[in-house]
Amino acid sequence: MNFMTRYTTREFCSFLGIEPPALLPTFFSSVAIDSRKVTSGGLFIALEGDRVDGHDYVKEALKRGAAAALVKNSFQEAVDLPLLRVADTFDALQLAAQQYVASRRKDSTVIAITGSVGKTTTKHFIETLLRPYFSIFSPKGNQNSQRGLPLAILNEYEGNEEVLLVEVSMSEKGQIQRHTEIIPPDIALLTNISLVHAENFSSLETLAEAKGEVFSHPHTQYCICPYKEHQQFFREKEYLTYSVDEKEADWSMSREPFFFIEKGESFLMDEPQVPSERLFSNVLATMAVGRLMGLSIEQIEKGLRGLTLPPMRLEKIEKKGLIFIKDCYNAAEDSICLALDYLSSIHPERRKLALLSGVRELGPFAEEVNQKVGSYALSKADILFCFEEEARPFVAEWERVGRRIVWRKELSDLIEEVRKELKEGDVLLVKGSRKYKLEDALETILGGT
Secondary structure (H helix, E strand, O other): OOOOOOOOHHHHHHHHOOOOOOOOOOOOOOEEOOHHHOOOOOEEEOOEOOOOEHHHHHHHHHHOOOOEEEEEOOOOOOOOOOEEEEOOHHHHHHHHHHHHHHHHOOOOEEEEEEOOOOHHHHHHHHHHHHOOOOOEEOOOOOOOOOOHHHHHHHHHOOOOOOEEEEEOOOOOOOHHHHHHHHOOOOEEEEOOOOOOOOOOOOOHHHHHHHHHHHHOOOOOOEEEEEHHHHHHHOOOOOOEEEOOOOOOOOEEEEOOOEEEEEOOEEEEEOOOOOOOHHHHHHHHHHHHHHHHOOOOHHHHHHHHOOOOOOOOOOEEEEEOOEEEEEEOOOOOHHHHHHHHHHHHHOOOOOOEEEEEOOOOOOHHHHHHHHHHHHHHHOOOOOEEEEEOHHHHHHHHHHHHOOOOEEEEOOHHHHHHHHHHHOOOOOEEEEEOOHHHOHHHHHHHHHHOO
16 A cells, blocks of 8 residues: 655644544545545545535445545544544645645745646646756646645645646636635746636636736736737736737747747747647747746757647547547637647648537637637538537538538437548547547547548
8 A cells, every 4th residue: 555655644634723533544545535536545535516425425435445534524424434524625625735835835936827728738838848957746637626736736746846837727716816825826827818618707808807816826926928918908917928929028939930039139949849830829938937947048949849748639640541630638719729720731632520519618608609610610621520509600600601510419429420421531630628528439430440
């Protein structure tokens, strides 16, 4: 059994201001909020959700070897397990992570990234750039939510890393500010602002205000913002800015040849090799962070040569004369358009097909955004396959100009239509919301080719 020795169970209780119950082990093996992921010797935190209450799974956690459970004070079920009792288990999860970071971070630098799209890619780029020069805590995958980030801190943060590199997400106002309280950033970076996870906001301005909370902590020394967003939403703030196009920004660039421009001074460099021009903004943000972290131009140029995309972003698969592009991580307007650009740019002589989900969680903006995506796809794909109600505006846009589009209510029915249509030489983009796990759909398609 592997135990985490970063903090003792008694110290964990001290993070929460509670007395440790009897029979606690010295260390936990892990911390889990899903009873199916409990490890032998681990702590199970029973969170209350909209559909599921973790308190109903305490006995299941015990069967899986949990050493203790964190429960609300009112929990009455008899279980043969040490119980850590608190008023609110969700607050306790966040507080434990906050206190753990505060007790360990000392001279380390915290870099926090938020934005509507591009958070994980930018974090991945920055980690690639900084890793040769610093020890780094960077949560695996995209653990950026109100639950995911605290859990990653408790399970993965060793407590002695020189850099803590995190991404933070939100669906409501106040959530990013809470993230900055849990892990106060020295450097706060905004990737962009667009209509993503916008169902709880009345306008782009209110969404921008919520995203801008990443700059709110008094500990933060450097606030880095895209020039366009600064001019539109944060003009009164003296933030550092970056822009691919606007030379007035603190960091910008030019191409053919490639120059990195820092506060008016130009540096000739090898052009970073990325699969889409839209990713140059992420690259520029990465370079800005590198400079603030003290890297030389030569170190940055060297680091950019090793840039790769995170998993399930524009992954190219070739099989039996067909090319498949797997981009199944998310579906926002900007990210779908980026993937469509890539589809259109490769092998111009081949027929291009796209299997897309619509953009979800947009509230009153759903029709407008999905119409834009459908319209944009007209010049990028020869045939479009889509499903679910949010993709209905795609159909209207394509049928309006007499283009071929296939819509089905169920994804399973659509997969069969795609398999029937594929011909040797075709290029198929599979792009959609994480909810639909389109990588599984692609595996089914691949299995039939």
